[in-house]
Amino acid sequence: MSDPIPPEAAHALVPALRETIREAAALALPFYKAGGQTGARVWSKAGGSPVTEADVAVDTFLKVRLSAMLPRAAWLSEETSDNPVRLDAGLVWIVDPIDGTRAFMSGHPDWSIAVALLSAGQPVLGFVHAPVTDTFYEAIAGAGATRNGQTITVSGQRAVEGARVTGPKPMMDRLARGAGTNGQQAELVYVERVPSLALRVARVAEGSIDVGLVSPHARDWDLAGADLILREAGGTVSDLQGRPTTYNRPDPVHGELVAVSQTLRNDVVAALAPR
Structure with a gap:
């Protein structure tokens, strides 16, 4: 396994990485039609999930550019065949070229x-x-998180009651029941589900959502970047035992998760526990 990257070296990558992601976005945007169906070619992957020519174009572009930026890093992405060499690599790029493909397709x-x-x-x-x-969320380990260059932190919500919650309805219903008292469900503020899981977690980091719920079968590429943003903003992506999410395992698939501030984590986890 190669040596970990020093903090100053990670810092030095940020300007080029930001520009590379902007260039990747410019490849996808011509295929996006606000409020309408994409003009991109669409087909189904194994398992039935959709993929578009924009997903593939962005993935290919990022793989070339990021691999050139850091040649010793391995690669894991939604649209590239997995290579087990990543399991022994000290550095790994984890990429979702378009997180929320169905949203992209439907405008x-x-x-x-x-x-x-x-x-x-x-x-x-x-x-x-x-x-x-044109919203950019960024984080560097140990250096905080930003939205378009401005520091962000999780909300100051201190109780599940009254929290702004988004995610799959069955999980939100479980949370309301589990957090209730005297046989009454907790009153939650339901926020429209955010199709991109990475954006859902980032909005918890910026404080516009208090609790983001994640159904099973999310992958590393949906979560890893946003997870660091949330950590640096004072939150966590945890499983239902309250354990932090881990990445780059042989099977990069996760169970049910919660994205939440450190303050609310224990109460949310407890409310979602099986009864």
């Missing part, structure tokens, strides 16, 4: 490009870019 603005760099198994750089609104 919904909430899709994103998500990029993370793992060093010794932990994310050290995290980027989530929403091209339609």
Whole structure:
């Protein structure tokens, strides 16, 4: 396994990485039609999930550019065949070229490009870019998180009652029941589901959502970049035992997760526990 990247070296990659992601967005945007169906060619992958020519173009572009930027880093992305060499690599790029492909296809603005760099198994750089609104979330391990250059932090919400929650409805219903008292469900503020999982987590980091719920079968590329952004903003992506998410395992698939501030984590986890 190669040596982990020093913090100053990770820092030095940020300007070029930001520009590369902007260039990648410029490849996808011509295929996006606000409020309408994409003009891109669409087909189904094994398992039935859709992919477009924009996903593939962005993935190919990022693989070439990021591999040139850091040649010793391995690669894991949604649109590239997995290579087990990543399991022994000290550095790994984890990329979702278009997170929220169905949103992209249908003209919904909430899709994103998500990029993370793992060093010794932990994310050290995290980027989530929403091209339609030109919103850039960024984080460097130990240096905080930003939205379009401005520091962000999680909300100050201190109770599940009254929290702004988004995610799959069955999980939101479980949370309301589990957080209730005296046989009454907790009152939650339901936020429209954010199709891009990376954006859902980033919005918890910026404080516009208090609790982001994640159904099973999310992949590393949906989460790793946004997870670092949330960590640096004072939150966490945890499983339902409260354990932090881990990345670059042989099977990069996750179970149910919560994206939440450190303050709310224990209460949210407890409310979602099986009864």
